[in-house]
Amino acid sequence: MSGRLEAAMRSRIDGGGKCLVPYITGGYPGWMDAVRACAANGADAIEIGIPFSDPVMDGPIIQQASQTALDGGATPVSILHDVRSLDVGIPLAVMCYYNTVFHAGHERFAHDLASAGISAAIVPDLPLEEAGDWCAAADAAGIETVMLAAPTAPDERLPRVAERARGFVYSVGLLGVTGERAALALTATTLAARVKKITTKPVLIGVGVSNAQQAVEASRVADGVIMGASVVRRMIDGGADSVGEFIAEVRHALDGATW
Amino acid sequence: MSILQTPGSDGRFGEFGGRFVPETLVPACQELEHAFSDAWNDPMFRADLDQLLREYAGRPSMVTECHNLGSELGIRLFLKREDLNHTGSHKINNVLGQVLLAKRMGKKRIVAETGAGQHGVASATAAALLGLECKVYMGEVDTERQELNVFRMRLLGAEVEAVTSGSRTLKDAVNEAMRDWVASVETTHYCLGSVMGPHPYPFMVRQFHRVIGDEAFEQMNDVLGTSPDYVVACVGGGSNAMGIFSGFVDTPAQLIGVEPAGGAAVGRGQPGVVHGMKSYLMQDEYGQVSEAHSISAGLDYPGVGPEHSYLASIGRAQYPTVTDDEVIAAFQLMARSEGIIPALECAHAMAWISREAPNMQGKTVLMNLSGRGDKDVGQMMSILGDVI
Numbered sequence A: 001m002s003g004r005l006e007a008a009m010r011s012r013i014d015g016g017g018k019c020l021v022p023y024i025t026g027g028y029p030g031w032m033d034a035v036r037a038c039a040a041n042g043a044d045a046i047e048i049g050i051p052f053s054d055p056v057m058d059g060p061i062i063q064q065a066s067q068t069a070l071d072g073g074a075t076p077v078s079i080l081h082d083v084r085s086l087d088v089g090i091p092l093a094v095m096c097y098y099n100t101v102f103h104a105g106h107e108r109f110a111h112d113l114a115s116a117g118i119s120a121a122i123v124p125d126l127p128l129e130e131a132g133d134w135c136a137a138a139d140a141a142g143i144e145t146v147m148l149a150a151p152t153a154p155d156e157r158l159p160r161v162a163e164r165a166r167g168f169v170y171s172v173g174l175l176g177v178t179g180e181r182a183a184l185a186l187t188a189t190t191l192a193a194r195v196k197k198i199t200t201k202p203v204l205i206g207v208g209v210s211n212a213q214q215a216v217e218a219s220r221v222a223d224g225v226i227m228g229a230s231v232v233r234r235m236i237d238g239g240a241d242s243v244g245e246f247i248a249e250v251r252h253a254l255d256g257a258t259w
Numbered sequence B: 001m002s003i004l005q006t007p008g009s010d011g012r013f014g015e016f017g018g019r020f021v022p023e024t025l026v027p028a029c030q031e032l033e034h035a036f037s038d039a040w041n042d043p044m045f046r047a048d049l050d051q052l053l054r055e056y057a058g059r060p061s062m063v064t065e066c067h068n069l070g071s072e073l074g075i076r077l078f079l080k081r082e083d084l085n086h087t088g089s090h091k092i093n094n095v096l097g098q099v100l101l102a103k104r105m106g107k108k109r110i111v112a113e114t115g116a117g118q119h120g121v122a123s124a125t126a127a128a129l130l131g132l133e134c135k136v137y138m139g140e141v142d143t144e145r146q147e148l149n150v151f152r153m154r155l156l157g158a159e160v161e162a163v164t165s166g167s168r169t170l171k172d173a174v175n176e177a178m179r180d181w182v183a184s185v186e187t188t189h190y191c192l193g194s195v196m197g198p199h200p201y202p203f204m205v206r207q208f209h210r211v212i213g214d215e216a217f218e219q220m221n222d223v224l225g226t227s228p229d230y231v232v233a234c235v236g237g238g239s240n241a242m243g244i245f246s247g248f249v250d251t252p253a254q255l256i257g258v259e260p261a262g263g264a265a266v267g268r269g270q271p272g273v274v275h276g277m278k279s280y281l282m283q284d285e286y287g288q289v290s291e292a293h294s295i296s297a298g299l300d301y302p303g304v305g306p307e308h309s310y311l312a313s314i315g316r317a318q319y320p321t322v323t324d325d326e327v328i329a330a331f332q333l334m335a336r337s338e339g340i341i342p343a344l345e346c347a348h349a350m351a352w353i354s355r356e357a358p359n360m361q362g363k364t365v366l367m368n369l370s371g372r373g374d375k376d377v378g379q380m381m382s383i384l385g386d387v388i
Helices: A004-014 A033-038 A060-071 A076-083 A098-104 A105-113 A132-141 A160-164 A188-200 A212-219 A229-256 B023-040 B043-057 B069-071 B092-106 B118-130 B138-147 B147-155 B170-184 B203-222 B239-246 B308-315 B326-340 B346-358 B375-386
Strands: A018-023 A046-051 A090-096 A120-121 A144-148 A169-172 A202-208 A224-227 B016-020 B063-066 B076-081 B109-114 B132-139 B159-163 B186-190 B230-234 B253-260 B270-274 B276-280 B364-369
Touching: A004 A224, A004 B253, A018 A033, A018 A060, A018 A229, A033 A046, A033 A229, A046 B239, A060 A229, A076 A105, A076 B308, A098 A105, A098 B239, A098 B270, A105 A160, A132 A144, A144 A160, A144 B023, A144 B230, A160 A188, A160 B069, A160 B326, A169 A188, A188 A212, A212 A224, A212 A229, A224 A229, B016 B270, B016 B308, B023 B170, B023 B203, B043 B092, B043 B230, B063 B069, B063 B203, B069 B076, B069 B326, B069 B346, B076 B276, B092 B109, B092 B118, B092 B186, B092 B203, B092 B239, B109 B170, B109 B326, B118 B132, B118 B147, B132 B138, B132 B170, B138 B147, B138 B159, B147 B159, B147 B375, B159 B170, B170 B186, B203 B239, B203 B308, B203 B364, B230 B239, B230 B346, B239 B253, B239 B308, B239 B364, B253 B346, B276 B308, B326 B346, B326 B375, B346 B364
Parallel strands: A018 A046, A018 A224, A046 A090, A090 A120, A120 A144, A144 A169, A169 A202, A202 A224, B076 B364, B109 B132, B109 B186, B132 B159, B230 B253, B230 B364
Antiparallel strands: B016 B276, B063 B076, B270 B276
């Protein structure tokens, strides 16, 4: 049974295209307009970050956006409340750290996501061995849990990660935290190729995919990309218009490439 | 059967512990778990470590009876003198173990977090001795209140990075060390400084520190013919406390872990997940981790090692709190009565003993003096300068 996120990915892939999933930090001033700008300019789904006090997978840009959002009073409850009025017509996923989930309680959090209209969740500090209880609660509430595949994973681990993944498999682009890089790491396409070999689920590369050219390069192997820090930096510097222009540019590059 | 647990591959102490890390770090934690298990069961490794502990760190540390304070308080008070170890605290026990292990695993570099600087200094020391590159992350607030330790680490050849994110204290230093490790995991060992973090760290670090409790058990037995009525230690992450508790957890001794009032993870906390572990955690109504506040940088930590949460949950150990004012008084009390300047962290344990002495008349009390107070003299001078 595939959910809304996976259906959206498959629809793009089946049409011969590549998926584009931008990340926006929830609660940052102007974030809802930034989400709308992503949707209006060719995003296939959007990842909404729920800020956490101790984001160990995030580099300086997303840390800064998270801290600004927290300082402005953003909470998981206020963000999910605002999500209800986002009528963007494409699937939304949340990216949140596990204590946000654990503190609320698995069933309650899954229910809160579903009733806010969220389709999926990405929890980067919840590895396969610890994910069972959350994934069961999420499955029961119709929330797709995207699992991360890491460059350090041995061959025997990847099929288990892919098996547990819903929506798509998040193929981590490099050894390190989120942030823009001058070039796409070699590990990005190497890992995505390994994951593609063992699953029929959509495989997207995220972390360290920083511009349109890198998005195309990554998509030569993967089914698409997740773009975080590059999008959030534009939201911080130029607001929703700047985000919209960037997403349009990446969409154009992905649509113009031949695969 | 001992109350001390050997966690299985799920890294659990009761419901606490586990391994809540990004996928990237899972293979490294598994590799470390197996490497530690192999090393710990290898007589050659143990002999190498014992030799370092003996000839370099100066173990065994002695037990000192405090006759002046004892008669003043109406108790028999004993100190386990971890302050006399090389580098001035218990931290060297764990660091020698981990750096020796890192070398055995073929790692070229270690990263470490530090609060007061004791673990950072110990890490820099062990890295210098055993020839590894060392980078220490320290909250900017702590680099200011412990600038001597920053210089000490640099003298020892370590790179020190002041962490400017979040509360700019110990928890943020842990975050930054983990971010470094995510990017450098193939060549680098994360030398975590307390009984916290993802499995196998809480277990491994406790095993490296249990030498404190194992020695103290024998030493107390020699003096008293039995174990003491109370075993008292301060708790931030909880490594010195787990070390000394290890020797007495299966005796009738009451185990007391003293937390700062502004950092009472067990006392005030609810279960939460941060820094790779499920444990008691100071957090707000949405699960955002709270900032701890304590006069001592080494205890400014909103979490606590998962085995402490377990011992608290089964009622085997108690975790009371003391205030900064009580700590300042205890710091001076120990200096004047015994000629020993304790680390501010240990002054928390002394503060509890001093406050509770009326309820312990005639009892025997063993306190872990986990570090010396030289590093705190500057800070105390600014607090007490005009008063004494």
